[in-house]
Amino acid sequence: MSIRLRLDKPWRPLAAPEIARLPGQLGVYQIADATGTILFIGQAGARSTFGLRSELQRELAERGAGCQFRVEVNMQYRSRWFELLMVHKADHGALPPDNARNPPPNLGRLSPSSSSPPRRGEAG
Amino acid sequence: MDFEPNSEQQMLIDQVRRYVREEIIPLEAKLDPDASELAPEDHARLVEKTKAMGLFGIDIPKEFGGPDIDIVTRTLLAIEMAQHRAGLYVPCYGTFGGAGLAQIFEANDDQKERYLYPTLRGEKKAFFGLTEPSGGSDPARAIQTKAERKDNGWVLNGAKIFISNADRAQYGIVFARTDASKGRAGITCFIVDSDTPGFHVRRVVHTLRSSHYATELEFKDCWVSDHQVLGEVNKGFAVANDRLTRQRIPYAAGCIGVAIAAHEMAIEWAKIRTTFGEKLANRQAVQWMLVDNEIDIRTARHFTLEAAEKARQGVPFRTEAAIAKLTASEGGGRVVDRAMQIHGGMGMTKDLPLERWYREMRIRRVGEGPSEVQRMVIAREILGSSLR
Numbered sequence: 001m002s003i004r005l006r007l008d009k010p011w012r013p014l015a016a017p018e019i020a021r022l023p024g025q026l027g028v029y030q031i032a033d034a035t036g037t038i039l040f041i042g043q044a045g046a047r048s049t050f051g052l053r054s055e056l057q058r059e060l061a062e063r064g065a066g067c068q069f070r071v072e073v074n075m076q077y078r079s080r081w082f083e084l085l086m087v088h089k090a091d092h093g094a095l096p097p098d099n100a101r102n103p104p105p106n107l108g109r110l111s112p113s114s115s116s117p118p119r120r121g122e123a124g
Numbered sequence: 125m126d127f128e129p130n131s132e133q134q135m136l137i138d139q140v141r142r143y144v145r146e147e148i149i150p151l152e153a154k155l156d157p158d159a160s161e162l163a164p165e166d167h168a169r170l171v172e173k174t175k176a177m178g179l180f181g182i183d184i185p186k187e188f189g190g191p192d193i194d195i196v197t198r199t200l201l202a203i204e205m206a207q208h209r210a211g212l213y214v215p216c217y218g219t220f221g222g223a224g225l226a227q228i229f230e231a232n233d234d235q236k237e238r239y240l241y242p243t244l245r246g247e248k249k250a251f252f253g254l255t256e257p258s259g260g261s262d263p264a265r266a267i268q269t270k271a272e273r274k275d276n277g278w279v280l281n282g283a284k285i286f287i288s289n290a291d292r293a294q295y296g297i298v299f300a301r302t303d304a305s306k307g308r309a310g311i312t313c314f315i316v317d318s319d320t321p322g323f324h325v326r327r328v329v330h331t332l333r334s335s336h337y338a339t340e341l342e343f344k345d346c347w348v349s350d351h352q353v354l355g356e357v358n359k360g361f362a363v364a365n366d367r368l369t370r371q372r373i374p375y376a377a378g379c380i381g382v383a384i385a386a387h388e389m390a391i392e393w394a395k396i397r398t399t400f401g402e403k404l405a406n407r408q409a410v411q412w413m414l415v416d417n418e419i420d421i422r423t424a425r426h427f428t429l430e431a432a433e434k435a436r437q438g439v440p441f442r443t444e445a446a447i448a449k450l451t452a453s454e455g456g457g458r459v460v461d462r463a464m465q466i467h468g469g470m471g472m473t474k475d476l477p478l479e480r481w482y483r484e485m486r487i488r489r490v491g492e493g494p495s496e497v498q499r500m501v502i503a504r505e506i507l508g509s510s511l512r
């Protein structure tokens with residue numbers, strides 16, 4: 001199985017029972033408001049105590065109820081995180097608002113094309 | 125040949141070693157284990173330090189404003205600079221400056237003003253665009269990106285893959301076919317600005333190396349003027365070959381640096397870890413792993429310094445550079461692997477740098493010419509001229 005360029009899994013409510021089901025693995029995640037507008041793209045790196053679960057617990061504590069999230073388990077969380085940020089910028093013209101407040105230094109730029117071939121193993 | 129550092133070299137080695145231990149490693153301890161950048165303010169502060177040390181732009185020739193340090197000394201220093209977690213691909217987080225593979229010293233005066241000097245001052249970054257989906261080991265045959273003549277310039281169409289850092293670069297050197305009938309004599313090297321219409325960085329190519337990642341490029345009717353030709357039309361293959369051969373020496377040095385760091389960790393651990401009532405260091409099985417590490421490191425160091433010495437003398441060093449790259453990347457991989465074994469479960473964790481080195485060192489047997497291609501280069505020399 002291979003990863004898609006954009007994270008397009010269904011949103012889940014940012015709530016304690018949902019987060020408790022998350023793996024302690026490393027990866028990337030997105031936070032959206034109730035309408036599905038992406039507010040933040042984050043990474044659960046190797047310094048997160050329980051990976052994605054710890055990061056989403058922290059997000060819930062900071063943001064409170066009303067948001068949504070989705071995750072992707074990925075050991076290559078650094079390059080995937082940069083990729084998601086660049087794709088978002090290419091698609092929307094700007095970083096998600098909570099990333100824009102503290103953007104990573106030297107973020108590159110991508111121009112992903114809708115016609116670009118899918119990655120090997122990627123369905124459609 | 126005696127490759128023991130002289131007193132001047134030893135002084136520089138000690139200086140860089142102190143810098144790595146006192147400046148780089150403490151900052152690195154606070155970063156994500158896969159990070160390849162320092163905070164901008166730390167980077168700027170450390171660049172001032174390397175400038176004060178007289179070592180900024182270490183791979184830049186004196187006539188272009190670099191410090192006057194010969195290639196053997198540079199190799200000894202490159203071995204030191206790699207001895208930290210990110211050291212294989214981002215030695216000292218780039219605080220010593222330099223141009224990497226984009227050393228466009230054959231550029232004309234106008235290109236030097238627009239590209240070379242800003243790069244050497246650290247104002248511009250470049251990528252090296254050789255490999256294509258059709259292959260990287262044999263670029264002379266594999267390159268399919270075409271450049272066709274149009275309006276006092278060239279229109280590029282095609283794709284490149286595995287191109288490191290193209291998403292962050294301001295320009296790149298790109299190899300394209302300008303004469304389909306001529307094989308390696310039909311390739312030209314172009315300097316392409318990243319904001320040229322028709323130039324696209326399509327995606328990140330995720331590999332074992334999670335930072336300092338590779339990208340995939342597309343050229344779609346990308347027009348560049350004649351002023352963007354680096355060197356001469358149809359002579360681009362020599363530019364690529366020259367870069368790759370020269371780059372093999374610092375490439376090997378990086379592998380040796382990481383191998384030394386891993387080996388030192390393994391020795392320390394073997395001296396303190398006890399199993400079955402005995403220190404690991406007292407077990408012959410472990411001693412032999414450490415001995416094999418020592419031999420791999422010394423072998424790679426010898427061949428890499430031999431290649432550097434030939435380069436310093438200005439005599440051909442293609443075979444020596446291939447031997448250096450081969451022994452350092454393969455030996456370095458074995459050393460890191462043994463160091464992980466000696467560390468047991470701890471060796472597999474992201475708490476230690478070993479797992480990052482293990483992943484990144486694996487790329488070194490493929491990047492910049494796979495081991496098989498290095499052996500091919502060496503075999504050509506052996507078979508072409510009988511053994512001494």
Ligand SMILES: Cc1cc2nc3c(=O)[nH]c(=O)nc-3n(C[C@H](O)[C@H](O)[C@H](O)COP(=O)(O)OP(=O)(O)OC[C@H]3O[C@@H](n4cnc5c(N)ncnc54)[C@H](O)[C@@H]3O)c2cc1C
Pocket residue numbers: 252253254255256257258259260261262285286287288289331333338487490491492493494495496497500
């Ligand atoms: C992380 C990463 C970063 C990279 N960065 C860059 C970059 O910045 N710029 C750039 O231009 N390229 C870059 N590369 C590409 C790299 O140089 C190529 O992957 C490499 O040259 C091999 O080319 P290939 O992958 O097309 O393999 P191929 O050429 O298809 O070869 C596949 C395998 O065949 C074997 N082989 C090849 N030739 C022979 C032979 N004659 N005899 C026996 N066996 C043989 C080797 O085992 C080889 O690994 C990068 C690659 C990686 C993984």
